């Protein structure tokens with residue numbers, strides 16, 4: 474697999490998915506600073522400087538050239554130009570063509586189908602452009618909205634791992650959801 478350098482923006486009905494830019498800082502800070510957004514993300518509540526440092530790291534995450542890397546894209550609402558969240562794709566394994574997705578949305582923009590629209594485009598990218606065989610998502614089992622999103626995407630709950638992570642000060646259980654390329658072809662037909 475040669476990797477992936479998408480042509481940006483990736484367009485969906487209402488969204489443009491594109492690499493981050495330094496002038497996204499205000500929009501990013503608006504959701505990276507919210508406890509309810511980061512409750513189940515691997516990152517903590519961030520102040521403006523911490524958001525800036527995180528943003529600097531995202532600037533280069535615009536292509537997948539080696540397994541193990543994450544593609545990290547800004548979710549821009551086309552109508553207003555606001556960055557309302559981010560969506561991620563990990564190229565997890567080359568020989569076995571495995572991937573992983575992640576996402577986070579500003580609270581004000583949840584409940585409108587935007588995360589579904591962005592994540593579906595990222596699944597398409599992973600299966601159809603990168604050539605992945607299976608894409609998974611790993612989440613805290615208390616993250617109900619994330620589990621519902623994955624089920625809406627047609628992903629299957631494959632595993633429930635008990636106290637497999639010490640997360641933000643306590644033991645956490647995780648769900649693993651996944652979709653294979655043959656299932657993607659069926660759901661996207």
Ligand SMILES: CC(C)(COP(=O)(O)OP(=O)(O)OC[C@H]1O[C@@H](n2cnc3c(N)ncnc32)[C@H](O)[C@@H]1OP(=O)(O)O)[C@@H](O)C(=O)NCCC(=O)NCCS
Nearest residue numbers: 510513576577578583584585586587588589612618619622
């Ligand atoms: C997980 C997360 C991205 C889910 O976002 P979401 O907005 O609930 O997900 P969806 O995009 O699928 O939106 C679903 C809702 O939009 C509605 N919807 C779907 N299409 C729509 C459309 N075209 N117009 C308006 N509403 C629509 C659905 O009816 C559903 O509403 P409901 O929640 O009232 O049932 C969000 O909760 C989040 O960012 N959480 C914090 C970060 C996080 O935990 N990330 C995951 C770590 S594993």
